[in-house]
Amino acid sequence: MTGATTSMTLGSHFTYFITIFLMVAGLFIVISRPNLIKKLIGLGIFQTSVYLLYIAPAKLIGGTAPILSNAFTVYSNPLPHVLILTAIVVGVATLALGLALVVRIREAYDTIEEDDILARDSNAEDNGNAT
Amino acid sequence: MKNDLILRVIAKLLIPFILLFALYVQFHGDFGPGGGFQAGVILAAAVIFYALIYGLADARKVVPEPLVESMMAIGVLIYAGVGVAGLLLGGNYLDYFVLDPNPVRGQHRGIFWVEVGVATTVSGVMLKIFYMFADRGKVDEE
Amino acid sequence: MSMMAVSVLVIIRSRNLFGVIVLSGIYSFLMATVLVAMDAVDVAMTEAAVGAGISTVLLLGALYLCKSEEAHPPKKPFLPLLVSMSVGGMLVYGTLGLPEFSDPQAPIHVHVVPRYLNEMKQEVDVPNVVTAVLASYRGFDTLGETTVVFTAGAGVVALLRRRRKGRKP
Numbered sequence: 001m002t003g004a005t006t007s008m009t010l011g012s013h014f015t016y017f018i019t020i021f022l023m024v025a026g027l028f029i030v031i032s033r034p035n036l037i038k039k040l041i042g043l044g045i046f047q048t049s050v051y052l053l054y055i056a057p058a059k060l061i062g063g064t065a066p067i068l069s070n071a072f073t074v075y076s077n078p079l080p081h082v083l084i085l086t087a088i089v090v091g092v093a094t095l096a097l098g099l100a101l102v103v104r105i106r107e108a109y110d111t112i113e114e115d116d117i118l119a120r121d122s123n124a125e126d127n128g129n130a131t
Numbered sequence: 132m133k134n135d136l137i138l139r140v141i142a143k144l145l146i147p148f149i150l151l152f153a154l155y156v157q158f159h160g161d162f163g164p165g166g167g168f169q170a171g172v173i174l175a176a177a178v179i180f181y182a183l184i185y186g187l188a189d190a191r192k193v194v195p196e197p198l199v200e201s202m203m204a205i206g207v208l209i210y211a212g213v214g215v216a217g218l219l220l221g222g223n224y225l226d227y228f229v230l231d232p233n234p235v236r237g238q239h240r241g242i243f244w245v246e247v248g249v250a251t252t253v254s255g256v257m258l259k260i261f262y263m264f265a266d267r268g269k270v271d272e273e
Numbered sequence: 274m275s276m277m278a279v280s281v282l283v284i285i286r287s288r289n290l291f292g293v294i295v296l297s298g299i300y301s302f303l304m305a306t307v308l309v310a311m312d313a314v315d316v317a318m319t320e321a322a323v324g325a326g327i328s329t330v331l332l333l334g335a336l337y338l339c340k341s342e343e344a345h346p347p348k349k350p351f352l353p354l355l356v357s358m359s360v361g362g363m364l365v366y367g368t369l370g371l372p373e374f375s376d377p378q379a380p381i382h383v384h385v386v387p388r389y390l391n392e393m394k395q396e397v398d399v400p401n402v403v404t405a406v407l408a409s410y411r412g413f414d415t416l417g418e419t420t421v422v423f424t425a426g427a428g429v430v431a432l433l434r435r436r437r438k439g440r441k442p
Contacts, residue, residue, distance in 0.1 A: 016368040018274045024361040025281045032353035037290060037335065041297050044328065045281060048304050051316070059311045066312070066402040067163065068393060076312040077386050078402040082411060084316050085403070086418045089168055089253065092323045092331075093425030096260045099335040100432040103267065106339040156318075161399045164314040166407065172322040179330060207423050210416055225412045238397045242408040245415070252419050256426035257327055263433040264334035 015056040022049035034114040036102045040095060047091045054080040142184040149177040157250050161239075167246040171253030179261050187265050199259050206252025213244045277303045294332045301325040315403045 026049060029042025058077035066078035109117050157170030182190035214225040221229050227241030228234035280300045287293050301324030308317035389406060399405040407415055 015274070017365070018278060020361055020364045020368065021278055022281060023364065024357045025278075025285060027360060028353055028357040029285055031356065033285075035290070037332065037339070038293060041284065041293060041332070044297065044324075045284070045300070048301070048320075048324070051320070052304070052307070055308060055311050055313050055316065058313070064312060065164070065314045066390075067314075068390075068400045068402060075390060075402070078389070078406060079386055081313050081316050081403045082406045082414075084313070085168060085319055085407060086414060088316070088319050088323055089418060090421050092327055093256070093422050095328060096331055097425050097428050097432075099331055100260075100263070100429045103264075103335055103338045104432055160404045161401050163401065164318050164403075166315065166401075166404045169315070169318045169322055172319070172327060176322065176326050203423055203426050207419050210419055214412075214416070225416070227409060235396070235398050238409055239399070242397075242399060242404065245408045245412065246404070249415065249419055252423055256422050259426050260429050261330065261334070263429055264331065264338065266435070267338055267433055 015052070019049050019052045019056065022046075022052070036105065036114065037099075039114075040098050040102070043098075044091070044095060047087070051084045051087065054084050138184055142180065146177055146181055149173060149180070153177060157246065160246055161242070167249030168253055170246075171250040171255075172257060174250070174254040175257035175261070178258055182261070182265070187262075191262075194258065196262065199255050199262065202251050202255030203259060204252075206248045206250070206255060209248030209251065210245055213241055213248070217241075274307055277307065290336055291333075294329060294336060297332070298325050298329040301328065315401075 023046060026042045026044075026046030029045065030039050033039060033042065058080045060074060060076050064072045064075060066075045066081065068075075105117065109120055111117060111120075153170045153173040156165035156173060157167065160166035160170070178190060178194055181193065213227075217226040217229055218224050225241075228237045230240050231237035277300060280296055280303065284293055284296050284300070287296065301320060304324065305317045305321035308320060389402065389410065393399070393402060393405060397405045397409055399409075
């Protein structure tokens with residue numbers, strides 16, 4: 001009996017598991033890859049997994065898109081759609097700013113690998129505070 | 132890419148339709164999926180497409196930089212202006228139902244102007260960012 | 274959705290940055306498809322336009338400006354893997370308490386939304402509920418968001434502007 005309810009819970013939580021996998025993958029890219037552009041892409045993956053996390057509970061099976069019409073009575077929940085719409089646009093704005101920073105870093109340090117940048121900074125500090 | 136015949140022809144065919152689609156999405160945001168953000172992004176994508184095929188100088192002639200910069204700011208001002216109009220006509224900030232004797236028509240008007248403001252800002256910002264990125268590379272080559 | 278997981282795995286393993294950027298465009302398109310399946314048509318249109326269009330163009334532009342070769346081969350990432358797995362475990366434990374998929378009695382469906390859906394005809398009379406909520410019921414949020422977009426544009430201009438006199442590059 002508990003086995004049946006557990007498997008039903010697992011089946012209905014499949015979207016949550018995919019969301020968690022994407023979130024963990026994005027986090028892994030951000031903290032473990034030294035290339036700055038790849039970090040930004042990992043951040044983007046993390047953000048899209050959060051969108052899925054909000055939109056998945058809003059769907060009602062048998063409902064339809066939230067556009068009022070006389071032919072349908074059951075609608076999916078429109079409130080998360082509004083929040084996520086804002087989040088997507090803010091996400092791309094953040095990505096643009098991050099990329100502008102990466103371009104400037106590249107021009108200043110001539111590399112976009114995080115380890116090289118840190119090494120260059122500590123070398124500059126060791127050779128007497130000239131930057 | 133200006134010399135590639137196929138790309139030029141396809142671009143000339145597609146770009147008017149993309150612009151038309153952006154306007155359609157903007158104004159039918161009330162009745163179907165769409166609205167200000169999508170329309171702004173599609174508009175910016177059409178101009179970026181033109182810039183990719185015909186070169187940055189031609190794109191700058193069609194959509195000059197001062198226009199893009201003012202579009203960025205004017206959109207936000209339109210949005211705030213609708214709010215101030217609500218204030219001046221007697222309601223709270225960003226109240227739409229005071230904009231017209233019939234409150235439902237007032238809502239329609241308010242939503243229309245707000246979406247126009249949002250689309251203007253979004254398309255201006257996306258285009259400006261693209262111009263900045265493309266410009267940075269060009270100056271290095273001179 | 275499994276295809277999204279597969280493409281993310283390939284993004285993690287791959288080293289060639291150009292391929293990674295193209296894969297992220299594919300990932301955004303798959304995400305838009307999943308969103309349509311979840312009845313979120315406005316969000317899907319925005320995600321397809323923004324994620325697969327603008328995002329890919331900006332990443333390619335930045336890659337061209339950085340002129341970076343492939344990423345360096347990473348050291349064995351044991352600690353990040355451990356941290357990610359433990360975060361994942363905690364998240365799985367958290368989601369077991371969430372309501373079932375498509376449960377009409379979940380709190381998200383009960384509190385504010387019936388008022389929006391039912392009173393929309395009298396108050397606003399705009400069929401697209403998402404646009405009405407975005408522009409009218411939650412108009413302040415959209416004002417803030419427009420300001421954020423404008424600020425991002427101003428920030429990029431401030432970072433990447435060239436002076437006309439000879440600056441050191």
